[in-house]
Amino acid sequence: MPRTKNKLRKKKDIERGMDKRKILCIVLIIVAILIAILDSPNSRQWKLAIQWRPTLCQNSTSCQQPILEKFTIHGLWNFTPCPTHGRPLPRREIERLQSTLKLNIVWPDFTNISDNNIRFWQHEWSKHGHCTNMTPMAYFQKAINVYDLYPVLTYLEVQGIRPGDQLRIEEFYNAVYRERGFRPKVVCNNENQITEFRICFDTVGFIGHDAVNCGGSPYQTCKSDENATLPKA
Ligand SMILES: *[C@@H]1O[C@H](CO)[C@@H](O)[C@H](O)[C@H]1NC(C)=O
Ligand SMILES: *[C@@H]1O[C@H](CO)[C@@H](O)[C@H](O)[C@H]1NC(C)=O
């Protein structure tokens, strides 16, 4: 009897050892996959967020008049946000950027409360820009370059979609895909009005300004079972 027990114990020990090795193997495989994903030149790293002013200004009394029927920059964001907020850019530095770059035209805040633009840019820098290894000038310039290269409103218009049209959200989304061959992300408010488009870049694409598919759920904040719209001003 004791011999049988011993045998049984040995067998169990062997099995336990194998289980441990199996688990270790699985863990190693997962780690390898994660490293491959993080290391891959195809991993998505950046997104440009552009906002549709008529949606945001619809019920606001503080918006700049007349309300422009266009997308303007919200921000250029890393998929991994800055771990901490940076020091606000000194006002003098922001004013220098403002006078050198066309921030007032392509990156204005949508409200017209005094100093809002300056605060908006300071916020974007301290939340998303300061940890990018770019100088403030390079960071803001980069966002503007990317914005200029991807005129989403033009893509919609070329595909026959105009502000005010009532369409399924995938029509808006597919219009960009058909024009440029990458999948953006679309964001809506509660009323299924488009507030933003996002355009994504991987590490390599970011240098050459080649957008990639954003991945994930492409329009999860929008309802796909009813019409969506890009409101007229
Ligand atoms: C704007 O105001 C109108 C009228 O009060 C309301 O019906 C609508 O829901 C509001 N839109 C948004 C996006 O809040
Ligand atoms: C925006 O603000 C400026 C100064 O604060 C003011 O002169 C201008 O009339 C405002 N524009 C509108 C119409 O909202």
Ligand SMILES: *[C@@H]1O[C@H](CO)[C@@H](O)[C@H](O)[C@H]1NC(C)=O
């Ligand atoms: C959606 O919009 C189309 C016109 O683009 C219209 O024919 C259709 O009735 C609308 N559907 C709903 C549910 O409002």
